Amino acid sequence: MTTLYFLDAAEFTDVSAVAAAQPGARVERLPGYVTVTSNGPLIVDRRATGVRHSVWYSALAAVGHGRVVQYDKDALKVEPTP
Amino acid sequence: MTSPTAQVREQEAAPGGAAIHPVRGINHMAFPTFDPAGTIGFYRDVLGLPLVQTMQVKAWGAEYQRDFVHFFFDIGNADCLAFFYYFGQEPYRDKNLPPLLDLGKHVALHVDTLEDLDGFHKRIEDAGLKLQMRVMHETVESIYVRDPNDILIEIARPLRELTAADAVDAMVTAQALLDILAGDGEPTLDALWARKAELIASGVPA
Known part of the structure; x- marks a missing residue:
């Protein structure tokens, strides 16, 4: 299971929401963080989030059991690791 | 009863750090x-x-x-x-300073409002100086100008107030950075993300 952690702050809400909207994703609120977990790859389309570049490139707070294979102007893609 | 460690964390997490140090x-x-x-x-x-x-x-x-x-x-x-x-x-003047390190060394002045920031933007342009950048960062909007000593001066206004979540995340990030720097692996952002997740999952920020 791969988990993406986003800081629970207003500027990152749209990023975590787009991450959470994909099939198979589960959302949880921890103190200070919003997490999105999936058994498969997690993909976030930057344009779908609508956030500015500074927010986009600082949105990912932590990654549990996953490997970031893409994080650029188009998308964030994280694949599960054992 | 709240543990002493938790109390310290609560205090450190207080926005502005009021009353926990004399600076x-x-x-x-x-x-x-x-x-x-x-x-x-x-x-x-x-x-x-x-x-x-x-x-x-x-x-x-x-x-x-x-x-x-x-x-x-x-x-x-x-x-x-x-x-x-x-x-x-x-x-x-150090002409050999790499651009990344040059940009990383700057003075940021604080203003409270958009009107204040716009006022400085206008002052700089009216004086015929080059505004280096105007950037919406994560939590501040900033303008940048070089002073006559080539010092990069940033003027920033807050886009939101910092919260306890910001302070807790700062502690977790700092601990993760120290951990990966002390470890055997190559210190990378990927390693930091992974270590932060371990710390959060283990309840460190709680």
Whole structure:
């Protein structure tokens, strides 16, 4: 299971929401963080989030059991690791 | 009953860090200048920051010391930005500083409102100076200008207030960074993300 952690702050809400909207994703609120977990790859389309570049490139707070294979102007893609 | 560690974390997580240490801002930051006319013109006349104190000092002590003038501009909260002009000192500028490190070294002044930021934007442009950038960062909007000493000056206004979540995340990030730097692996952002997730999952920020 791969988990993406986003800081629970207003500027990152749209990023975590787009991450959470994909099939198979589960959302949880921890103190200070919003997490999105999936058994498969997690993909976030930057344009779908609508956030500015500074927010986009600082949105990912932590990654549990996953490997970031893409994080650029188009998308964030994280694949599960054992 | 809350544990002492948790109490410290609560205090450290308090926005602004009020009442947990005695520091009250910057007394002054000081830089050498080789261009007092440009420096006074920039800070006092362009930015409108009053010159509030000067000292003229006869060289004493170390043999490399020179006679100098030390002058202070008010930057709010009784904090000051200060400069030294050393008589007879040859100008020096590090032309080999890599751009990344140059940008990483800057002074950021705080203003409260968009109107304040726009006011400084206009002052800079009206003076014919080049505005380096205007950027919406994560939690501040900033303008950047070079002073006559080539110091990068940022003026920033908050986009939101910092919260306890920001302070907790700062602690977790710092701990993760220290952990990966002390480890055997290559310190990378990927390693930081992974270590942060471990710390959060283990309840460290709770």
